[in-house]
Amino acid sequence: MVVDVVIIGAGPGGGMAACWLAASGLRVMLLEKRHLPRHKPCGGALPAKIMDLLDWDIAPLIEARIRSQKFLFNYEQPTFDDKPDAPMLLVSRSRFDYHFIERAARSVTVRDNFPVVSIEENDTGVIVRGKNGETIHAAYVIAADGATSPTARALGLAQAAPVGAAVDVEIEVTPEVLAEEQTHATFNLYCLPDGYGWIFPKAGYLSCGVAAWRNPKGLPAQMQTFLERSFPPGSIQAIKQYGHPVPLFAGHAAVAARRVCLVGDAARLVDPVLGEGIYYAVKSGLLAAEVVLHLLRGVSDFEPDWRAVDNCLLDRDQLRAQAADYTDCTLYQTLIRRGIARELNIVRLLGQPFFDTPERFYHDHFAAY
Numbered sequence: 063m064v065v066d067v068v069i070i071g072a073g074p075g076g077g078m079a080a081c082w083l084a085a086s087g088l089r090v091m092l093l094e095k096r097h098l099p100r101h102k103p104c105g106g107a108l109p110a111k112i113m114d115l116l117d118w119d120i121a122p123l124i125e126a127r128i129r130s131q132k133f134l135f136n137y138e139q140p141t142f143d144d145k146p147d148a149p150m151l152l153v154s155r156s157r158f159d160y161h162f163i164e165r166a167a168r169s170v171t172v173r174d175n176f177p178v179v180s181i182e183e184n185d186t187g188v189i190v191r192g193k194n195g196e197t198i199h200a201a202y203v204i205a206a207d208g209a210t211s212p213t214a215r216a217l218g219l220a221q222a223a224p225v226g227a228a229v230d231v232e233i234e235v236t237p238e239v240l241a242e243e244q245t246h247a248t249f250n251l252y253c254l255p256d257g258y259g260w261i262f263p264k265a266g267y268l269s270c271g272v273a274a275w276r277n278p279k280g281l282p283a284q285m286q287t288f289l290e291r292s293f294p295p296g297s298i299q300a301i302k303q304y305g306h307p308v309p310l311f312a313g314h315a316a317v318a319a320r321r322v323c324l325v326g327d328a329a330r331l332v333d334p335v336l337g338e339g340i341y342y343a344v345k346s347g348l349l350a351a352e353v354v355l356h357l358l359r360g361v362s363d364f365e366p367d368w369r370a371v372d373n374c375l376l377d378r379d380q381l382r383a384q385a386a387d388y389t390d391c392t393l394y395q396t397l398i399r400r401g402i403a404r405e406l407n408i409v410r411l412l413g414q415p416f417f418d419t420p421e422r423f424y425h426d427h428f429a430a431y
C-alpha cells in the first residue's frame with residue numbers, strides 16, 4: 063500500500079493532523095493500535111484558547127465550563143481564583159478525541175486495531191509496518207503515538223528525560239457532593255510529594271486524579287488517600303481508575319527527522335507544571351499537517367494557516383523565506399521551537415520554584431489572591 067501521509071495515533075494530535083489534511087486531496091491513512099473510540103486517562107481540561115485552533119464548534123462536546131478554581135496547599139489554606147473571561151472547558155476524552163476521527167474519516171482512511179511495530183526512513187519515503195505484517199509506504203509520517211512513542215524511540219528523537227505520571231479516576235458521588243463540586247475545579251497542590259491532586263466536575267460525575275512530576279511511585283495508594291481526604295465517608299458510589307505516563311516538557315529536543323514529525327506527547331509537548339498537553343497536541347498536529355502539505359505541494363508556496371503559525375514569533379515574510387530553504391521536516395522543528403517549546407520553556411524556568419520551594423511558591427502565587 064502506498065499513501066502520501068501516514069498518521070500514527072488517534073489522540074488529539076493525530077486527530078487534528080487528520081482533520082487538517084482531510085480536505086487536501088492527499089492519500090492519508092491514520093493508524094491506531096487500539097479499538098476506536100478508545101479511552102484515554104485524562105482530566106479532560108482544555109484552555110479556552112484551543113477554540114482559536116479549530117474551524118468548527120466544539121460546544122456540544124463540552125461537559126462543563128468552569129470559571130472558578132479552588133487551590134489548596136496540601137489540603138489546607140483554600141483560596142479561590144475566579145476567571146470569568148477564560149473558562150476552563152471540561153470534556154470526556156473518549157468523545158473529544160473520537161470527534162476528530164469522525165470529522166476526518168470521510169477523506170482519511172482510518173485503521174484501528176493496527177499497532178505499528180516498526181518505522182524506517184529512507185531517501186524516498188518511510189516504511190511503516192503493522193503487527194499484522196502489513197507494510198505501508200508513505201512520503202511522510204506524522205507520529206502522534208503518545209507518551210511512549212515507538213516512533214520517537216525508533217528514530218532516536220525527543221530524548222529520554224524524566225517522565226511524570228498520573229492516575230485518573232472517574233467517580234460517581236452523592237447528589238449533594240456533585241452539586242458542591244459543580245461550581246469550580248480544585249487543584250490540591252503538594253498533597254503528595256512533588257505533585258498535586260485535582261477534582262474536575264463533568265456531566266454527572268467527577269474526574270479526579272493525582273499527578274507526580276518526580277518519582278511517580280505508589281500513585282494508586284496516593285489516589286486512595288486523596289479520595290479519602292477530599293470526600294465525606296460513603297459519598298463515593300462508583301469508581302473507575304486509570305493510569306498513564308505524562309511526558310513533561312524538559313527542554314527543546316529533536317522532534318523531526320527528514321520525513322517524520324513527532325506531535326503532542328510523542329514530542330514531549332506537555333506543560334511541565336500542570337501536566338496539560340491536549341492544547342499542544344492539537345497545535346503541533348496542525349503545524350505538522352501544514353509542513354507536510356507544504357513539502358508535498360512544493361517548496362515555493364508556503365502559505366500555511368496563519369492561526370497556527372502566527373504566534374511562532376516569526377514575521378510572515380521571514381517565515382516564507384525560511385520555508386523555501388527547507389526541503390524536509392526540519393521546518394517543523396523550527397515551528398515547534400518558536401511556537402510551542404519557547405512557551406513551555408518559560409513555564410519550566412518560571413515554574414522551578416514550584417518544585418524547589420513549594421510552600422513559598424504557594425504563598426506568593428495563590429495565597430496572595
Ligand SMILES: Cc1cc2nc3c(=O)[nH]c(=O)nc-3n(C[C@H](O)[C@H](O)[C@H](O)COP(=O)(O)OP(=O)(O)OC[C@H]3O[C@@H](n4cnc5c(N)ncnc54)[C@H](O)[C@@H]3O)c2cc1C
Pocket residue numbers: 070071072073074075076093094095096100102103104105106107108176177178179206207208209211212227228229230271305306307308325326327328332337338339340341343
Ligand atoms: C491522568 C492524566 C490526566 C491528564 N489531564 C490532562 C488535562 O486535564 N488537560 C490536558 O491538557 N492534558 C492532560 N493530560 C495530558 C494529555 O492526556 C496528553 O497530553 C494528550 O493526550 C496528548 O495527546 P496525543 O495525541 O499526543 O497522545 P495520546 O492522546 O496519548 O494518543 C496517542 C495515541 O497513539 C496510539 N498509539 C500508541 N502507540 C501506537 C502504535 N504503536 N501504533 C498505533 N497507534 C499507537 C495510542 O493508542 C493513542 O490512541 C493528562 C494526562 C494524564 C495521564
